[in-house]
Amino acid sequence: MHVLLTGASGTVGRFILDRLIRDGHSVTCLGRQPVDGFSAGFCRYDLADPQPELPQADALVHCALLHEPGRFRGGEGDDPEAFTRVNVGGTEALFDAAKRAGCRHAVFLSSRAVYGDHRRGDLLSESDQPRPDSLYGEIKLAGEQALEARSDAHFGGSVLRATGIYGLPPGLSSHKWSSMFEAFACGEEIAPRRATEVHGADLAAAVSLLLGRNGQSPFDVFNVSDLLLDQRELLELYAEFSKVSGKLPDEAETVPGVMATDKLRALGWRPGGKQTLQRFLRDVVK
Numbered sequence: 001m002h003v004l005l006t007g008a009s010g011t012v013g014r015f016i017l018d019r020l021i022r023d024g025h026s027v028t029c030l031g032r033q034p035v036d037g038f039s040a041g042f043c044r045y046d047l048a049d050p051q052p053e054l055p056q057a058d059a060l061v062h063c064a065l066l067h068e069p070g071r072f073r074g075g076e077g078d079d080p081e082a083f084t085r086v087n088v089g090g091t092e093a094l095f096d097a098a099k100r101a102g103c104r105h106a107v108f109l110s111s112r113a114v115y116g117d118h119r120r121g122d123l124l125s126e127s128d129q130p131r132p133d134s135l136y137g138e139i140k141l142a143g144e145q146a147l148e149a150r151s152d153a154h155f156g157g158s159v160l161r162a163t164g165i166y167g168l169p170p171g172l173s174s175h176k177w178s179s180m181f182e183a184f185a186c187g188e189e190i191a192p193r194r195a196t197e198v199h200g201a202d203l204a205a206a207v208s209l210l211l212g213r214n215g216q217s218p219f220d221v222f223n224v225s226d227l228l229l230d231q232r233e234l235l236e237l238y239a240e241f242s243k244v245s246g247k248l249p250d251e252a253e254t255v256p257g258v259m260a261t262d263k264l265r266a267l268g269w270r271p272g273g274k275q276t277l278q279r280f281l282r283d284v285v286k
Contacts (some may be wrong), residue, residue, distance in 0.1 A: 007063030014169040015200030054101040083276035113137030119257040151219035158210040163225035167200040184246035194252035198226040202271040223259035225272035242285040
């Protein structure tokens with residue numbers, strides 16, 4: 001299958017690019033510059049382009065997002081108007097271009113932010129009414145709606161509502177917890193936090209699964225999440241594997257909403273759970 005991939009140079013995109021290549025797909029990365037170290041094609045593309053021209057392909061995976069570096073919630077920075085215009089308008093134009101390019105399927109990387117952060121401790125199901133309480137969540141929900149509006153018998157749409165994504169992205173030397181681990185080793189105080197997580201490779205496996213799926217509906221939504229992880233537990237494990245002693249934070253007092261993943265698991269998706277987390281930590285301390 002020839003797959004077009006946006007956001008391939010980012011943290012999530014690298015996991016997906018690596019998986020698609022290993023699955024034997026021909027991948028063309030859509031972006032401003034090629035991604036070094038991967039056997040993939042390249043087509044210059046900008047999310048801000050109102051009428052992109054794409055090469056002929058079988059499927060699209062859309063991960064790109066215009067945002068302030070290192071920030072998703074709050075990623076609009078000082079320009080929420082441009083954040084909305086480019087991410088919503090660019091996504092709509094991309095889906096239209098993918099249909100013109102002959103794509104039969106699109107996978108859109110959305111976020112648990114569409115449910116909103118107000119539902120602490122709740123079980124979040126795909127059938128729940130989205131109620132985003134951040135501009136980031138609104139942007140992702142608008143992307144979902146854009147794909148649904150364009151999905152039909154000839155162009156299927158799949159949405160993955162992803163939680164926090166951890167792991168060492170292929171081709172990079174740092175990960176999202178690198179700074180926290182360094183601060184912990186230096187004896188700095190770490191704020192309490194509890195969050196849901198999934199390894200990037202498990203997310204990529206979900207993308208691969210959906211690309212090969214012949215669904216009954218032209219459009220569907222799937223939650224993708226694995227662990228409910230307190231930062232104290234994470235740092236305890238890191239300290240065990242690294243032999244580093246630091247100041248452990250208190251357990252977080254609040255519990256976030258947890259996404260139900262029964263729907264994705266029914267298709268055969270099996271995340272790695274705590275074993276994958278432990279393997280990741282062993283690898284990063286080597």
